[in-house]
Amino acid sequence: MTLRISVIGTGYLGATHAAAMAEFGFEVLGLDIDPEKIATLTAGQVPMYEPGLSELLLKHVAGHEGSTGRLRFTTSAQEAAEFGDVHFVCVNTPQRKGEFAADMSYVDAAIDSLAPHLTRPVLVVGKSTVPVGSAGRLAERLAALAPVGEGAELAWNPEFLREGFAVQDTLRPDRIVIGARGGRAEELLREVYAEPIAAGVPFLVTDYATAELVKTAANSFLATKISFINAMAEVCEAAGADVTQLSAALALDDRIGGKFLNSGLGFGGGCLPKDIRAFMARAGELGADQALTFLREVDSINMRRRSRMVELAREQCAGGFLGRRIAVLGAAFKPNSDDIRDSPALNVAAQIQLQGAQVTVYDPKAMDNARKMFPGLTYADSALEAAEGAHVVLHLTEWQEFRALDPAELGAVVAERRLLDGRNVLDADAWRAAGWTYRALGRPS
Numbered sequence: 198m199t200l201r202i203s204v205i206g207t208g209y210l211g212a213t214h215a216a217a218m219a220e221f222g223f224e225v226l227g228l229d230i231d232p233e234k235i236a237t238l239t240a241g242q243v244p245m246y247e248p249g250l251s252e253l254l255l256k257h258v259a260g261h262e263g264s265t266g267r268l269r270f271t272t273s274a275q276e277a278a279e280f281g282d283v284h285f286v287c288v289n290t291p292q293r294k295g296e297f298a299a300d301m302s303y304v305d306a307a308i309d310s311l312a313p314h315l316t317r318p319v320l321v322v323g324k325s326t327v328p329v330g331s332a333g334r335l336a337e338r339l340a341a342l343a344p345v346g347e348g349a350e351l352a353w354n355p356e357f358l359r360e361g362f363a364v365q366d367t368l369r370p371d372r373i374v375i376g377a378r379g380g381r382a383e384e385l386l387r388e389v390y391a392e393p394i395a396a397g398v399p400f401l402v403t404d405y406a407t408a409e410l411v412k413t414a415a416n417s418f419l420a421t422k423i424s425f426i427n428a429m430a431e432v433c434e435a436a437g438a439d440v441t442q443l444s445a446a447l448a449l450d451d452r453i454g455g456k457f458l459n460s461g462l463g464f465g466g467g468c469l470p471k472d473i474r475a476f477m478a479r480a481g482e483l484g485a486d487q488a489l490t491f492l493r494e495v496d497s498i499n500m501r502r503r504s505r506m507v508e509l510a511r512e513q514c515a516g517g518f519l520g521r522r523i524a525v526l527g528a529a530f531k532p533n534s535d536d537i538r539d540s541p542a543l544n545v546a547a548q549i550q551l552q553g554a555q556v557t558v559y560d561p562k563a564m565d566n567a568r569k570m571f572p573g574l575t576y577a578d579s580a581l582e583a584a585e586g587a588h589v590v591l592h593l594t595e596w597q598e599f600r601a602l603d604p605a606e607l608g609a610v611v612a613e614r615r616l617l618d619g620r621n622v623l624d625a626d627a628w629r630a631a632g633w634t635y636r637a638l639g640r641p642s
Contacts, residue, residue, distance in 0.1 A: 200388060203228055203281030205307045207238055207270065209245055209363070209467075209536070210324060210356055211287035216250060217367040218285075219257035219268040221392050227270040228277040235270045246535035246562045249364040278314030283385055284321045285354075292471035299328050299475035308335055312342035315349045320385050323353045326412050326472055328479035332376060332405035352382035353405055355412035360466065361533030372399045376408025413479075416472040417492060422457040423464050424498040430460040430639025431501070440639030441621055460639045462545070462593055462619040463502040465530035467538040470496070502638065503541050506591070506619050507548045509636055513589045513615045518554035522612065524587035525549075526580055527594025527619075528560035528567040535562040542593035543571055545619070550574060559583035561596050585610045595620040604631035 200223060204215040207229040215227040229235050237244050241255045241264075255261055257268040271277060277284065288303040304325050311321070321339055323332060336351040343349035353376035358366045373390050377383055383402050387394060394400050403411075426447075430440040440460045448455030464470065473492045480489045514521045527542040529535055537543055543558070550556040550573065557575040558567060564576055577583035580599065584590050584607055592599055600622060608614045608631055616628055618637040628635045636642055 199223065200282045200385065201226070201280055202389070203277040203284045205229075205277065205284060205286045205311060206288035206303070206325075207231075207234055208287070208289060209247070209360070210289075210358065211285075212238060212243065212245075212254070213247065213250055213358065213363045213367050214285055214287055214324065214356070215268060216253040216257060217364070218389070219265065220253060220368060221389070223267065223389070225257075225268045226277055226280045227268070228272070228274060229270070230272060232272055235272055238270045246533075247363050248361060248533055253364055274310040275314045278311055278316075278319075282319055283389060284311060284319060286321065286323045286325060287356075288325055289467075290325050290327055290471075290475070291467075292474060296478065297474035298478035299326075299471070301327065301331065304331070304335070305338075308339055309342065312339050312349065313344070315343040315345050317345055318348035318350070318381075319345070320350050320352060320382055322382075322386070323351070324356045326355065326416075326468070326475075327353075327409055328475055329406050329409040329413070329483075330479070332409060336378070336405070350378075350380045350382055352377045352386060353408040354386065355408060357412065357415065360531060360536055369393060369396070370398055372401060374408050374411050375400070375402045376405040377402060378405070413472055413476045416469050417476055417489075417495075419457050420464060420469045420473050420499070421491070421495050423469075424495040426458050426460045427463055427502050427639075428498050431498075431505075433639045437641055439641060441637075459621060461502070461595075461621050462506055462541040462638065463499040465539040465541045465544075466534075466536055470499070470539045503544050503548070505638060506545050506593070506617065507552075509617050509638070510545075510549055510589055510591060511552070513617065513634070513636070514554070518549055518552045521554045521588045522586050523549055523554045523556045524580075524584040524590045524611070525556055525558045526560075526583065526590065526592045526599050527596065528558050529563035529594050532594055532596045533562075535560075535566055537563050537566045537570055540567075540594075542619075543567060543574075545591065545593060546574055547571055557583045557585075557587070560594060561598050581607065581610055587611045588613045589615045589617060591617045591619060592623060593619040595622045599623075604628045604633055608632060 202218045202223045203226045205228045207227045218225045241258045243251045259266040290299045293300040332353045340347045433440040477489045525546040530540040559577045614633040625635045
């Protein structure tokens with residue numbers, strides 16, 4: 198009999214995973230406590246922007262013309278428990294307020310709501326990013342709360358999604374990691390992931406702790422690589438060197454590679470910042486805090502890039518923001534996303550506004566989210582509108598739309614042709630040829 202799958206939590210991770218499971222041919226039921234979110238998904242609409250996800254949902258959500266009908270949604274934990282043979286937990290683990298540690302309350306609540314309804318042998322699979330040691334604790338709690346006892350087995354299967362590529366990364370991952378204690382977990386998950394495994398995707402089975410560490414270690418390495426090149430940008434600014442040329446030279450070393458080696462405003466979003474902080478907090482709890490002290494500097498370098506961009510903007514305003522108009526191109530923390538969590542672009546925009554400037558922001562997809570989070574900023578419907586009358590233009594999220602801007606056209610609407618490229622991706626020569634003063638982090642003026 199074909200497995201049936203439930204997905205607990207239908208946010209960014211859960212909605213994508215549910216749609217992908219339906220694409221793999223399974224009957225899927227998505228569970229969430231938010232009735233509004235469930236209504237939106239049932240209508241075939243995506244509550245966030247992620248390329249390809251809307252089309253994938255409509256292909257499978259029941260009740261829509263031409264859909265397979267393999268994907269439904271509910272607010273009932275009992276219905277999900279009775280439906281699924283494999284239950285994926287895809288809820289968020291944000292940073293705990295006032296601390297570095299991860300907030301596990303959503304994961305705990307998901308287990309607590311599902312377990313009492315498990316009356317037959319099932320597999321519960323955690324995909325959330327959690328502190329190492331969580332899976333062991335949750336396995337014991339699951340068995341204690343479920344009527345079926347140890348027949349409710351737990352596995353951990355960390356996600357490795359990149360926002361903007363989540364659908365691709367779910368359907369064609371670069372690896373599948375499973376943390377398990379034996380039982381049927383490996384057998385069932387090989388069946389769930391049969392399609393990518395058949396396509397040659399590596400399938401690794403580990404213990405719980407190793408599976409949990411794979412995700413946090415990967416994010417910590419990526420954050421370190423980004424902060425390394427941004428630290429080099431600080432040195433380049435002091436020495437009069439060009440960090441983009443330095444990065445290009447380093448990328449030619451196959452031991453280093455060019456991915457995540459682009460200097461700029463640094464990382465943000467809902468994963469890297471909170472994950473490295475939670476990793477440090479957990480290492481401290483385990484008595485291994487000295488092993489990760491370097492991550493404090495990684496975090497510090499990242500935050501300094503934002504302050505440096507504010508300083509550069511102030512310099513371009515002759516030392517003061519009062520009465521100046523600043524255009525900010527970008528609100529999302531990265532392109533191809535509407536996610537503004539810990540967005541470097543909005544952090545910089547808010548800092549400049551607090552210092553007296555009139556700041557106008559434009560982003561192709563993140564405007565609604567930005568307005569809700571930063572209602573005090575001014576927003577425009579296009580890059581040209583945002584730049585109208587601006588004394589300085591800040592390029593802070595590297596959307597293709599911004600790369601394609603015509604320097605002359607934008608120059609016709611600004612008060613002064615001053616551009617700060619916070620992502621080091623614009624053509625400096627083209628902008629300077631059009632009469633702009635072009636500055637970028639880590640590059641000569």
